Each structure stands twice: as structure tokens, then as C-alpha cells.
Amino acid sequence: MIGSQALIRTLVDAQVSVCFMNPGTSEMHFVHSLDSVPEMRGVLTLFEGVATGAADGYARIADKPAAVLLHLGPGLGNGLANMHNARRAHSPIVAVVGAHATFHEKYDAPLQSDIESVARTVSGWVHTSGLPRDVAEDGAEAVAAAMTAPKQIATLVLPADVSWSEGAEPVAPHPAQLAPAVPSIKVSSISRSLASQQNTVILLGGPALGERGLRAASRIAAATGVHLLAECFPARLERGAGVPNVDRVAYLAEAAQEQFDGVTRILLAGAVSPVSFFAYPGKVGDLVPEGCVVETLAGLDQDIVGALEAVARDVAAEAEPVLSAAVDTPRPTGELNVMTLAAAIAHTLPDNAIVVDEANTSGFALPAATAGAPRHSLLTLTGGAIGQGMPVAVGAAIAAPDRRVVNLESDGSALYTIQALWTQARENLDVTTILINNSSYAILRMELLRVGADNPGPRALEMLDLSKPDVDFTAIATGLGVSAVRVTTVDELVDAIERANSTPGPSLIEAIVPPIA
Incomplete structure (x- = not known):
């Protein structure tokens, strides 16, 4: 079996069944192998930035990786902006970047570039397959790396000769490392402090903005009086009738400062300490009020939702979440603004x-x-x-x-x-x-x-x-x-x-x- 066919079969067996692509010459054997593994859905885009953005959107909804196939360093470069967005969203993506055949690199052909260095700017895991017998193992490792908390982009560089050469076989999926639970001693300490500390904000991000996380956070707020905020630009936020409504940190620094005015403690649950989007002359960039303590309940490499539910059991055993009521918005009239x-x-x-x-x-x-x-x-x-x-x-x-x-x-x-x-x-x-x-x-x-x-x-x-x-x-x-x-x-x-x-x-x-x- 040639390398690309073994790689695609391995990806499919690891539940990566969609590949967004804008291929070129070095990826032709990968494209040809799609007919040998019909379970892989190839989706053609006209620009690499569409392929990488689509992989991001797929991962946010499916909560598993899509593959994205890019053509050499310039193709990776064209897709880089939306890979940057995906990195910030912690979207699991397996990026396969074609490369010149290993024996062709010495000629420094026009499309030759340092793919790995560019990939590292947006990827948490980068590897180049060197031999056909290794490519399937590398693919399985890429999927596991993408799904290991905190989820990330895993970039596999695939030289053309590794793709077209015989000697490869599919391998079984590799297990991803699951997010560990927050230690119970930390949960207990935070639960005790919530009963005594006033003017606290729990800043929610990542998985905390799913329904389970929002319901647990809302119960905590109902029982203790803490205020809830969501990060400014969430990867995915569940909203609408029947879900707790949480305001997001404002984009404008002045408005965000008002949101945090008087707050003495910020408790992070899947979010990072708030800063302004840009620097402005004469204005602060750190949105944490002077004297405010910032503490982490759970980071993206931990079970954030489990930590919120554990705190809710401690401090809000009898409390119910406050859910958004359905609102029948009337048909608007007047000018379009x-x-x-x-x-x-x-x-x-x-x-x-x-x-x-x-x-x-x-x-x-x-x-x-x-x-x-x-x-x-x-x-x-x-x-x-x-x-x-x-x-x-x-x-x-x-x-x-x-x-x-x-x-x-x-x-x-x-x-x-x-x-x-x-x-x-x-x-x-x-x-x-x-x-x-x-x-x-x-x-x-x-x-x-x-x-x-x-x-x-x-x-x-x-x-x-x-x-x-x-x-x-x-x-x-x-x-x-x-x-x-x-x-x-x-x-x-x-x-x-x-x-x-x-x-x-x-x-x-x-x-x-x-x-x-």
C-alpha cells in the first residue's frame, strides 16, 4: 500500500472523515487515494484560507478533527490566518502539508521553503514523515495530538515520495490524553472562598460555554451572588431560550473596564486573564482592576466543566440555573439599520x-x-x-x-x-x-x-x-x-x-x- 492510502485509512479509522483541501502537484497521490478510501469525504475549496477556516468550523461543531490538505509552504501560508483563528479557538485540526520529494529538496526548487518553521507558529505538534512505513503511525499520532487537551492543530508534513511509495500499512488509532480533573483540594478551597468573598467574577471560556458548563456556573452565581462573564470572542457559546445567558467581555477596553469596576477577584474557568484587544495611547492594556486577585479554577488542559459542576455541588446543591426565557421578537419595521x-x-x-x-x-x-x-x-x-x-x-x-x-x-x-x-x-x-x-x-x-x-x-x-x-x-x-x-x-x-x-x-x-x- 502506498503512503497516502495508508495515511487516509488511518485517519478515517481515527474518526477523521472529512478533508478540506486545495491540493497541488505534491499532493496528487493523496488525492488519487481518496477513491481507495471512500469513507474520507474530500471537500474542495478555491483558496487555502477557506480550507483552514472550514476545518476550524467543523471542529467547533463536531468536537473532533477534520483534516486539511495544503500545497507546500505557500499553500500553508495562504491558510495561515484562519489557522491562527483555529489556534485561538483550540480547534483540533490535522493539517497535512505536502512537500517536495525528499531527494528533490537539495535543488531548492521554486516552491521549496521551511514548512515546519511556518507551521510551528500555529501548531502545537509538527512532524515530517520520513519513510512510507512510518506515515500511518505519524498520522495516528497527529490525531491524538490534536485531541489531547488543550486541543490544538497538529501539522504533518508529507513529502511527495513518502506519499507515492509502497511499504505503508494503516495503524490503529492512538489514544488522546484526556483532560484531568481539577484536584478536589483546590475545588474545596475555591468553594469555601466563594461563600465569603464578595465582588467576584467567574470568567468563562472554552468548554465552560457549553450547556453543562453554563448551567453549573449559573447555579453557582444563583447561590453565591458571583457575577458571570464570558470571554470576548468564544469559539462556541450556547445561547438562546432554555440556556443561561452570560454577557461577554466587551471589545472596547473602556466598556470592559466598566464591567470589571469594583471587582476584587476574577476566577478563571477556561479563560485567560482579560486584556484589551490592542494597545492605545494613554490607556491601560490590562483589564484587571488594581488590587484585584486573579485565580484559576481550571485551565484548558483540565476538566473545566467537571470543576464547575464540583463547585456547584459544594455551594449550590439546592440552586437551579437561571435560564433565558423564550422571547417572541416581533417583526421589525422602519428603516434598515x-x-x-x-x-x-x-x-x-x-x-x-x-x-x-x-x-x-x-x-x-x-x-x-x-x-x-x-x-x-x-x-x-x-x-x-x-x-x-x-x-x-x-x-x-x-x-x-x-x-x-x-x-x-x-x-x-x-x-x-x-x-x-x-x-x-x-x-x-x-x-x-x-x-x-x-x-x-x-x-x-x-x-x-x-x-x-x-x-x-x-x-x-x-x-x-x-x-x-x-x-x-x-x-x-x-x-x-x-x-x-x-x-x-x-x-x-x-x-x-x-x-x-x-x-x-x-x-x-x-x-x-x-x-x-
Whole structure:
């Protein structure tokens, strides 16, 4: 058996059954081997950043890795931004990066590069297969490394001759190292302290933002009076009716400082100590108030949910979680703006939807509007590298084909990875993309002022303007095989969303919304 066939069989046996790809010459034997292992679903993308983002979205919903196949160092480079986001999300991904044949490296051919060094910037595990007889073992180790807490990207570099040569055989899956329990003595100590310490915030992140973690944290808050906050950009947050509602740490440092004002203790449960997203002249970057103590209940390498449930048993045995009540959001009327946009999404959100939010400035009203909407999973821009939304929607839809994916996408971000629409059409994915078009990098207009660059001139403002010419997203989507419509009123928006959500396959709605900044 050749190396690539043994590798794919090993991946499938380890429950890695989807591979997002944009292959090249060095990966042709991997592509050819897909016919020998039909259980592996190959998903073609037109750009590596779509493949890596899709693998991220798949992992967040499936809670297991997808594979992603990239072409040499430049292909890895093209996929790097969304691998950065996936690293921040702690998404388990097995990245297979093709390389020149081992005997060809000495020639320093045009595509030769240091793949391992680039991969290490986003990967927790990196390895190059040297021989066909080792490649399946390396693949099994990559899956185990990706799934070992804290979950991570595992990158396997696959030289072309290792892929095409005989002498390989599949191997059994390797066990991943499970997250250990937080020591009971630590749980007991924290439980005792919660009864006596006031002005405490439990900052939730990672698995703590699933339903089990939220219910346990809500019970603790109900019994002790501690306040709950979620990290600013969670990989996955369960929300809506029947789930405890938790506010997220604000993006703007000034607003986050207000959230932590008067807090004397921050208890971390799967989150890190809060800092501002950027540095600003004359403003603090550390959001922890002076004199506040930061303590960790459980990190991402530990059983976070188990720790919260143990504390809840200690301090909140009789308490019930506070669940969000269902809210029947009325059909919005009036002009189309960021407020009516949020109301339209809440009004039309299907039950058990997956919401992929890359709305940026235009989405500030969404959390409040959707708190009582039907139950949904929220996926956000974890690492700040824009161009995440459309690819993540691809992966989420493949991971959960029975759930409608609603992608809230800003116009500037969409242009980074709009090729994802082609894959949505090719795979006939149930994705409704609401593309919010304000013809600007509105968030950068806001940041221009926040960094102290007052009174910008016309040349500076031109660099943040996406008109001249206006981008016709409806035409682009249609050209990529996705049905699309442009709306300018809230009535048109609601009708378009309802139509899209009830129609199988992908749709795009270009909503013309004025910027808020």
C-alpha cells in the first residue's frame, strides 16, 4: 500500500472523515487515494484560507478533527490566518502539508521553503514523515495530538515520495490524553472562598460555554451572588431560550473596564486573564482592576466543566440555573439599520441554528436581541484575523447537516474569503449568509479615532472606504453559484431571511446598512 492510502485509512479509522483541501502537484497521490478510501469525504475549496477556516468550523461543531490538505509552504501560508483563528479557538485540526520529494529538496526548487518553521507558529505538534512505513503511525499520532487537551492543530508534513511509495500499512488509532480533573483540594478551597468573598467574577471560556458548563456556573452565581462573564470572542457559546445567558467581555477596553469596576477577584474557568484587544495611547492594556486577585479554577488542559459542576455541588446543591426565557421578537419595521438588523435576525432565527458571527461593528446589537431567541450555537472571530466567517460556516454546515447555519458577514471581511460561497454551492450546504454592506472598513474608522489619530484627512479616509467602485456582492455570489438578493428595507430583509432559511442549499442576502462609525 502506498503512503497516502495508508495515511487516509488511518485517519478515517481515527474518526477523521472529512478533508478540506486545495491540493497541488505534491499532493496528487493523496488525492488519487481518496477513491481507495471512500469513507474520507474530500471537500474542495478555491483558496487555502477557506480550507483552514472550514476545518476550524467543523471542529467547533463536531468536537473532533477534520483534516486539511495544503500545497507546500505557500499553500500553508495562504491558510495561515484562519489557522491562527483555529489556534485561538483550540480547534483540533490535522493539517497535512505536502512537500517536495525528499531527494528533490537539495535543488531548492521554486516552491521549496521551511514548512515546519511556518507551521510551528500555529501548531502545537509538527512532524515530517520520513519513510512510507512510518506515515500511518505519524498520522495516528497527529490525531491524538490534536485531541489531547488543550486541543490544538497538529501539522504533518508529507513529502511527495513518502506519499507515492509502497511499504505503508494503516495503524490503529492512538489514544488522546484526556483532560484531568481539577484536584478536589483546590475545588474545596475555591468553594469555601466563594461563600465569603464578595465582588467576584467567574470568567468563562472554552468548554465552560457549553450547556453543562453554563448551567453549573449559573447555579453557582444563583447561590453565591458571583457575577458571570464570558470571554470576548468564544469559539462556541450556547445561547438562546432554555440556556443561561452570560454577557461577554466587551471589545472596547473602556466598556470592559466598566464591567470589571469594583471587582476584587476574577476566577478563571477556561479563560485567560482579560486584556484589551490592542494597545492605545494613554490607556491601560490590562483589564484587571488594581488590587484585584486573579485565580484559576481550571485551565484548558483540565476538566473545566467537571470543576464547575464540583463547585456547584459544594455551594449550590439546592440552586437551579437561571435560564433565558423564550422571547417572541416581533417583526421589525422602519428603516434598515444595525438595530432593526439585529431584530430581524432574532425574529427569523430557526430553532437549533448555528450562528457564525463576523458582523464586526454592525453586529453590536445582536447579543441582546438574540438572548431569548430559539436555542442556537454561536461561533465568533476568535483570533481577530478577518475572513473567518464564510469558511467557518462551510465547516459547521458539513459537521451538522441537520442544522441551518446563519452567517452574519461584514462586507470588508467577506472579500478575504468569498470563494467559500463556491464550496457552499458545490456541497449544497444549508447556509444563509447575511452580508452587511456599509461600503467601508467601519471598524477601522472607529479605531482610527481610538488610537488618537484625530481629524483624519481625505487620503486617510480613502483607505477605509470600500466604494469607488461599490462591490456588487449579489453578482459575485450568483457568479459563484449561490442564489442572492439585495435588500434595502427591513421588510425585504425579513422576507429574504425567511425564504432563505426555508430553502435547501445556500443563499446570500446583501443588506445595505449604514455604518455606525
